Amino acid sequence: xxxxxxxxxxxxxxxxxxxxxxxxxxxxxxxxxxxxxxxxxxxxxxxxxxxxxxxxxxxxxxxxxxxxx
Amino acid sequence: xxxxxxxxxxxxxxxxxxxxxxxxxxxxxxxxxxxxxxxxxxxxxxxxxxxxxxxxxxxxxxxxxxxxxxxxxxxxxxxxxxxxxxxxxxxxxxxxxxxxxxxxxxxxxxxxxxxxxxxxxxxxxxxxxxxxxxxxxxxxxxxxxxxxxxxxxxxxxxxxxxxxxxxxxxxxxxxxxxxxxxxxxxxxxxxxxxxxxxxxxxxxxxxxxxxxxxxxxxxxxxxxxxxxxxxxxxxxxxxxxxxxxxxxxxxxxxxxxxxxxxxxxxxxxxxxxxxxxxxxxxxxxxxxxxxxxxxxxxxxxxxxxxxxxxxxxxxxxxxxxxxxxxxxxxxxxxxxxxxxxxxxxxxxxxxxxxxxxxxxxxxxxxxxxxxxxxxxxxxxxxxxxxxxxxxxxxxxxxxxxxxxxxxxxxxxxxxxxxxxxxxxxxxxxxxxxxxxxxxxxxxxxxxxxxxxxxxxxxxxxxxxxxxxxxxxxxxxxxxxxxxxxxxxxxxxxxxxxxxxxxxxxxxxxxxx
Numbered sequence: 001x002x003x004x005x006x007x008x009x010x011x012x013x014x015x016x017x018x019x020x021x022x023x024x025x026x027x028x029x030x031x032x033x034x035x036x037x038x039x040x041x042x043x044x045x046x047x048x049x050x051x052x053x054x055x056x057x058x059x060x061x062x063x064x065x066x067x068x069x
Numbered sequence: 070x071x072x073x074x075x076x077x078x079x080x081x082x083x084x085x086x087x088x089x090x091x092x093x094x095x096x097x098x099x100x101x102x103x104x105x106x107x108x109x110x111x112x113x114x115x116x117x118x119x120x121x122x123x124x125x126x127x128x129x130x131x132x133x134x135x136x137x138x139x140x141x142x143x144x145x146x147x148x149x150x151x152x153x154x155x156x157x158x159x160x161x162x163x164x165x166x167x168x169x170x171x172x173x174x175x176x177x178x179x180x181x182x183x184x185x186x187x188x189x190x191x192x193x194x195x196x197x198x199x200x201x202x203x204x205x206x207x208x209x210x211x212x213x214x215x216x217x218x219x220x221x222x223x224x225x226x227x228x229x230x231x232x233x234x235x236x237x238x239x240x241x242x243x244x245x246x247x248x249x250x251x252x253x254x255x256x257x258x259x260x261x262x263x264x265x266x267x268x269x270x271x272x273x274x275x276x277x278x279x280x281x282x283x284x285x286x287x288x289x290x291x292x293x294x295x296x297x298x299x300x301x302x303x304x305x306x307x308x309x310x311x312x313x314x315x316x317x318x319x320x321x322x323x324x325x326x327x328x329x330x331x332x333x334x335x336x337x338x339x340x341x342x343x344x345x346x347x348x349x350x351x352x353x354x355x356x357x358x359x360x361x362x363x364x365x366x367x368x369x370x371x372x373x374x375x376x377x378x379x380x381x382x383x384x385x386x387x388x389x390x391x392x393x394x395x396x397x398x399x400x401x402x403x404x405x406x407x408x409x410x411x412x413x414x415x416x417x418x419x420x421x422x423x424x425x426x427x428x429x430x431x432x433x434x435x436x437x438x439x440x441x442x443x444x445x446x447x448x449x450x451x452x453x454x455x456x457x458x459x460x461x462x463x464x465x466x467x468x469x470x471x472x473x474x475x476x477x478x479x480x481x482x483x484x485x486x487x488x489x490x491x492x493x494x495x496x497x498x499x500x501x502x503x504x505x506x507x508x509x510x511x512x513x514x515x516x517x518x519x520x521x522x523x524x525x526x527x528x529x530x531x532x533x534x535x536x537x538x539x540x541x542x543x544x545x546x547x548x549x550x551x552x553x554x555x556x557x558x559x560x561x562x563x564x565x566x567x568x569x570x571x572x573x574x575x576x577x578x579x580x581x
Contacts, residue, residue, distance in 0.1 A: 002511075022313070058348045069293040
């Protein structure tokens with residue numbers, strides 16, 4: 001049990017899907033963060049201050065990496 | 070061996086770091102300046118500093134060595150082992166740490182739970198960092214000896230002197246600003262080696278074709294996700310549960326050496342943005358530290374020790390001048406990690422131990438002096454204890470082993486502390502101590518409990534689970550703090566309470 005032996009039967013394609021789904025879920029959670037919380041600490045927020053966009057860019061990059069390899 | 074031009078590059082780099090540190094000394098007048106840069110740092114500098122701190126000389130050697138043995142699966146540590154955790158840190162933890170005006174992460178645990186939790190966490194990190202310093206020094210000395218024939222102790226003392234001068238002088242500001250320069254040097258130097266390596270082996274297709282032609286032993290070298298029953302230390306189950314869910318979060322959220330610079334951000338937005346910007350930069354790190362290991366498989370097949378791969382590649386591929394630049398990059402990797410550990414450990418000692426238990430309410434100037442003395446003492450300790458790491462077979466694995474002992478338990482109490490108002494002070498203490506105890510037991514019996522080569526990922530996961538369960542059970546049996554006491558310490562608790570009271574008053578108004 002400590003070695004996760006019960007997961008050895010899972011096909012590698014499914015395992016890869018789990019990783020990709022994780023990135024997608026994180027992306028959805030990021031999009032659900034209230035906008036006022038994102039901009040806290042800024043006096044004159046501009047569109048590029050939107051940290052949701054930064055986070056989604058990170059996630060797209062890593063999603064593609066795991067999709068390829 | 071380095072040529073004349075290489076020596077010039079290295080000397081210019083080292084003198085430049087010392088001068089930058091000495092220049093930044095004029096901005097340090099208090100403990101707040103020394104440990105938190107007066108809370109003036111912009112996001113871009115912090116993000117670059119996080120990456121430079123995280124990636125050290127050990128990664129150049131150790132990760133390329135692991136890539137040589139196991140393939141790109143080791144890249145998980147910089148991809149899935151960083152990005153999700155850094156986003157979690159950016160949006161949930163760091164803003165609350167920053168708003169609380171903390172110096173250290175154990176300080177948060179002290180406010181959220183009690184001083185026992187703070188002290189246990191702080192002492193644990195101090196002990197880890199102190200020995201980690203020795204490991205880093207030894208790794209650098211081994212490489213310098215292989216490359217230049219320098220005696221091990223000469224390399225260690227030379228590195229310690231340069232880092233010591235600028236870290237003691239300029240505090241966190243010097244640490245972060247030298248990190249910025251060091252990160253650029255690391256990227257340029259590392260990219261030069263990878264570019265020449267790819268040119269030598271015929272590009273990406275040449276590399277993958279040649280490795281694929283080397284037989285079944287290299288079948289999984291281009292697989293990021295390895296089977297659960299793999300003999301390598303990187304089964305996908307361990308990567309998902311141990312690395313992604315526990316070790317990465319513990320490292321990016323609970324590691325003082327990483328998070329301290331976020332606490333020094335000039336605004337809450339900068340604190341958040343620094344982590345996300347850092348995550349972006351970090352995704353390119355595997356290109357610099359992992360690909361050399363793969364390239365070395367083609368150019369230097371059959372090495373007994375994978376950790377030799379990087380050094381041999383430098384000697385084979387790089388012309389004079391570029392060798393010096395890469396050598397400076399390696400030193401930059403080493404120094405950027407050591408300087409952060411020194412400043413962070415000094416902060417832990419000064420704020421969590423000295424100020425709390427030895428001398429309360431002294432002048433700010435007094436704590437500045439204590440911080441500087443602590444930095445020097447740590448440096449000397451790291452130098453003296455550096456040969457300890459030679460007893461471990463793999464440098465990188467040795468560090469992970471140290472980390473996995475307490476990363477899981479610390480993350481469990483941080484997570485519950487931030488997200489569950491019901492977590493009590495005694496629950497946190499029991500979870501932390503119990504989790505570390507479980508880690509120790511798992512390691513003592515690892516031969517009979519685990520089947521893979523080095524089970525540090527699984528130990529992290531199960532010690533996290535143990536810490537989580539113990540904290541939860543003990544919390545439910547003990548009295549929690551009043552909710553008002555937890556405002557600013559639990560994620561959006563104050564906002565939710567305000568929302569509820571607003572609804573109650575509106576509902577009451579309608580009823581009347």
